[in-house]
Amino acid sequence: MVKVTPLSPQNELRVAERLAADIRRVWPDVEASPDDRIDLLVGVRNGTDIDLLIAVDLAEPRRFRDTDDGWIQYALIAVEIKQLDPTRFQRVGNQIFAMYGPETEKRSVADQARDASIGARTFAAQSGYRSLYVYAIAWLTEVDAGELAGVDPIVVGRQTGWFGLLAACARQSVFLPDDAAGDGERREGVRAVRERFLIRRQLSALDRTKALRIAQDVAAREIVSAIAPRAGNAFIRLAGRGGSGKTTALALLAKRLATIEGARVLILTFHHALRGDIEHVLATMPDAQALIGTRIRVQTATGFLMGLLTAISGSVPVDANGRVDYPRLDSAFHAAAEELNADRSGDLATLIRSAEGSEFDWDHVLIDEAQDWTDAERDLLRAVYGHRRIAIADGMEQLVLRQTPCDWLAGVPRADVVQRVLGDSLRMQRSIATFVNAFARAAGFADWAVNPRDDIPGGRIIIAVGAEPQGVDLVRAMERVARVGNADPVDCLVCVPPSNVVRDPDGARRGSSFAGAIAAAGAMCWDAVDQTMRTVAPASPQYWRIVPYDSCRGLEGWITALFDFDELYAQKLRYPNYHRDDHPGDDEVVARRWLLIPLTRAVHMLVITIRDPESPVAAMLREAADAMPKGVVEWCTAGDCARHVSPEPQTGQIP
Numbered sequence: 001m002v003k004v005t006p007l008s009p010q011n012e013l014r015v016a017e018r019l020a021a022d023i024r025r026v027w028p029d030v031e032a033s034p035d036d037r038i039d040l041l042v043g044v045r046n047g048t049d050i051d052l053l054i055a056v057d058l059a060e061p062r063r064f065r066d067t068d069d070g071w072i073q074y075a076l077i078a079v080e081i082k083q084l085d086p087t088r089f090q091r092v093g094n095q096i097f098a099m100y101g102p103e104t105e106k107r108s109v110a111d112q113a114r115d116a117s118i119g120a121r122t123f124a125a126q127s128g129y130r131s132l133y134v135y136a137i138a139w140l141t142e143v144d145a146g147e148l149a150g151v152d153p154i155v156v157g158r159q160t161g162w163f164g165l166l167a168a169c170a171r172q173s174v175f176l177p178d179d180a181a182g183d184g185e186r187r188e189g190v191r192a193v194r195e196r197f198l199i200r201r202q203l204s205a206l207d208r209t210k211a212l213r214i215a216q217d218v219a220a221r222e223i224v225s226a227i228a229p230r231a232g233n234a235f236i237r238l239a240g241r242g243g244s245g246k247t248t249a250l251a252l253l254a255k256r257l258a259t260i261e262g263a264r265v266l267i268l269t270f271h272h273a274l275r276g277d278i279e280h281v282l283a284t285m286p287d288a289q290a291l292i293g294t295r296i297r298v299q300t301a302t303g304f305l306m307g308l309l310t311a312i313s314g315s316v317p318v319d320a321n322g323r324v325d326y327p328r329l330d331s332a333f334h335a336a337a338e339e340l341n342a343d344r345s346g347d348l349a350t351l352i353r354s355a356e357g358s359e360f361d362w363d364h365v366l367i368d369e370a371q372d373w374t375d376a377e378r379d380l381l382r383a384v385y386g387h388r389r390i391a392i393a394d395g396m397e398q399l400v401l402r403q404t405p406c407d408w409l410a411g412v413p414r415a416d417v418v419q420r421v422l423g424d425s426l427r428m429q430r431s432i433a434t435f436v437n438a439f440a441r442a443a444g445f446a447d448w449a450v451n452p453r454d455d456i457p458g459g460r461i462i463i464a465v466g467a468e469p470q471g472v473d474l475v476r477a478m479e480r481v482a483r484v485g486n487a488d489p490v491d492c493l494v495c496v497p498p499s500n501v502v503r504d505p506d507g508a509r510r511g512s513s514f515a516g517a518i519a520a521a522g523a524m525c526w527d528a529v530d531q532t533m534r535t536v537a538p539a540s541p542q543y544w545r546i547v548p549y550d551s552c553r554g555l556e557g558w559i560t561a562l563f564d565f566d567e568l569y570a571q572k573l574r575y576p577n578y579h580r581d582d583h584p585g586d587d588e589v590v591a592r593r594w595l596l597i598p599l600t601r602a603v604h605m606l607v608i609t610i611r612d613p614e615s616p617v618a619a620m621l622r623e624a625a626d627a628m629p630k631g632v633v634e635w636c637t638a639g640d641c642a643r644h645v646s647p648e649p650q651t652g653q654i655p
């Protein structure tokens with residue numbers, strides 16, 4: 001995998017993406033390999049600014065030139081990038097200085113690159129890796145290499161590609177394998193620095209409130225204290241509906257196991273956005289920050305399982321283009337699980353757990369959104385770790401990838417099971433939780449309910465009917481509401497349907513059309529409709545978050561806007577997305593049940609837009625609104641939505 005991650009808004013992103021493309025060109029198989037990882041971190045902020053930090057983490061050494069020392073496996077490379085015209089540089093001896101206007105920088109570009117290297121080395125030392133070497137490169141992207149003859153050799157020019165950059169690094173120090181003792185110092189150092197930089201996201205205003213809430217949540221801590229002693233000796237299941245605190249409890253359990261027991265804990269989750277959110281929850285706990293990436297690691301379930309598959313069978317299934325063939329993964333997982341189960345001695349599973357050191361050697365595996373796993377995924381994980389090392393957060397009916405919850409209790413002795421059901425609504429303010437319960441009844445789910453908390457009062461519900469609201473006005477109105485609630489834009493969530501997706505001519509998803517409204521309002525957004533952006537955490541608390549409905553599960557927003565909610569229902573009715581492990585189902589039940597996932601994302605304000613006032617969704621919303629106290633649910637036209645969202649509450653009649 002080659003991954004570009006902008007950690008802060010930077011002009012160097014274009015250069016990083018160009019370099020990533022060259023890496024994929026010269027090493028075409030690295031993208032599909034679950035064991036190879038090259039991270040290009042853009043805009044690292046750590047005392048010393050680093051334009052581009054490259055973390056190379058390969059399963060086996062790879063060649064970059066035809067010499068005995070032309071190999072690389074693990075490395076950190078700090079790159080100072082200058083994109084100035086050649087006339088904007090001044091040469092003094094073998095050093096080059098950049099000129100900005102009439103001013104010439106006091107430090108040469110080479111010295112600035114070395115400063116960046118020292119900054120990364122200092123950070124590595126603070127993380128416990130004092131001997132980790134960091135290479136330094138100064139890249140003048142607009143200057144021909146021929147004009148750099150006789151210049152400090154760490155300075156490279158415009159034509160430099162991946163292999164040329166590595167050759168310049170090798171002139172500083174040969175890329176060495178891990179030390180002879182084999183303790184993986186270089187590998188673990190590269191990984192630890194990479195992961196710690198990846199999670200360094202600035203806390204928003206609401207994050208601090210949430211951190212205090214977690215610290216004071218006696219109920220969650222009592223649950224964790226009760227189940228933690230059984231971890232490793234029993235299968236643990238935390239069950240609850242949206243907003244009941246399952247993921248927070250899982251994070252608290254991971255922190256307790258890692259700190260008190262010194263255990264190594266792996267957390268597996270649904271997708272990269274949730275991975276970032278779980279890491280962020282851990283980062284709000286001061287005593288857990290140092291554990292992330294070392295004793296606690298968060299990964300996507302599919303990525304980790306593909307790594308396991310490779311360790312067992314040597315490869316993952318690929319298509320004719322050399323990309324991962326996802327439809328064939330389940331069969332491959334099933335075959336790998338059977339191979340492990342056929343080894344009655346368990347020696348093979350033990351070998352797999354220790355094969356890659358920290359990669360698979362975990363004392364506990366905690367799974368978020370476990371209800372959506374396939375049977376083959378479940379069986380592979382249990383074949384490697386057994387059931388006693390596993391704890392799950394079960395979201396019950398919150399199903400995306402399948403429509404029958406995965407049965408994690410199958411084959412587990414009753415005496416080996418510890419279960420807790422979380423029934424309180426810890427996310428939604430009381431009025432929103434009550435409204436969602438009323439909607440569930442209107443949708444035909446009489447037994448679906450969360451317990452609204454009296455100590456979390458408030459909550460507003462606004463339903464707008466008609467075409468999409470005026471975007472710029474709505475963004476500004478939501479910004480005012482967020483500010484009143486001491487929340488930042490990143491604390492809010494906008495969910496969009498397929499009709500809001502803007503596509504390139506080749507059909508690739510480019511982003512959400514609502515992102516244009518955010519830009520027009522002078523704001524920034526993290527648009528997870530863009531498939532390349534969703535793997536990167538929002539770079540700042542000032543970024544609005546946009547996600548497709550299919551990716552909203554597990555997320556929350558102080559303000560949550562659900563655009564074209566009736567379109568979501570129609571889409572799920574057409575494409576209910578059954579898995580071969582599912583029992584036969586009713587498409588309409590699947591579509592109605594799906595609506596409860598986005599409805600449970602809101603904390604303080606729930607904004608819903610529908611286009612068709614005669615749609616089944618409109619009827620369910622009206623029935624739910626009628627069950628609420630008068631004025632709690634505010635109805636309006638789409639054109640008047642922004643005015644209703646504004647901090648001063650408005651009431652209206654159902655159109």
